[in-house]
Amino acid sequence: MFRMIGLAGLLAVVGAGCSSSDAPPTTTVSGQVTLNGVPLETGSIVFxxxxxxGPVAGGKIKDGAYSFSSPYGSKRVEINAPxxxxxxxxxxxxDSPVVDVVEEAIPATYNTATTITAEVTQEGSRKFDFDVKAAPKPVKK
Known part of the structure; x- marks a missing residue:
């Protein structure tokens, strides 16, 4: 949860520092994200x-689909689904208030310790699909 808040702050700061004249050229990237072959219901993706x-770019994942503007270049991809x-x-x-207990559904190899990359180029496909593999979480009693 705190990681997503920090990411949102980072994106806001990066975006605030760029005017249209000094911003790098971007293109729309899109694709599908599945978790064990099933479209990821909700989450976020960052390039x-x-x-x-250079700037970080990202967007929301809804029903497995995402689309956002990204600068060109070699990207490290992070996928989160708290x-x-x-x-x-x-x-x-x-009288204590109750708060949600949140757990990351995506293994660290797809976010904090990501091994996924994408090459955003002017030519060729800008569609990047990712099939995330995760072991089922044990049921807590």
Missing amino acids: APIDGK RVIGQKKSYDTP
Whole structure:
């Protein structure tokens, strides 16, 4: 959850620093994201420059589909899908508010320790499909 908030802040700062004259050229990228072969219901996807230079781009995933503008170049791809798995008290008092307990549904190899890349070019396809593999989560009692 905090990672998504931080990402949103990063995207806002990166976007705020670019005027139309100094922004790199972009193109629309799109595709499908599946989790174990099934379209990912909701989530987010980020294309970040592999060399760490330049703006980060990203968008929401809904019913497996995404589409957003990305600068050209070699990108590291991060896919996130936080899920509410329960609720807990904020603190241990009878009148404590309840907060959601969130867990990432996507393995780290697809986000914080991603190994996925995409090459966004002026020519060729700008459609990138990703089939994420994850072991089923054990049922908590």
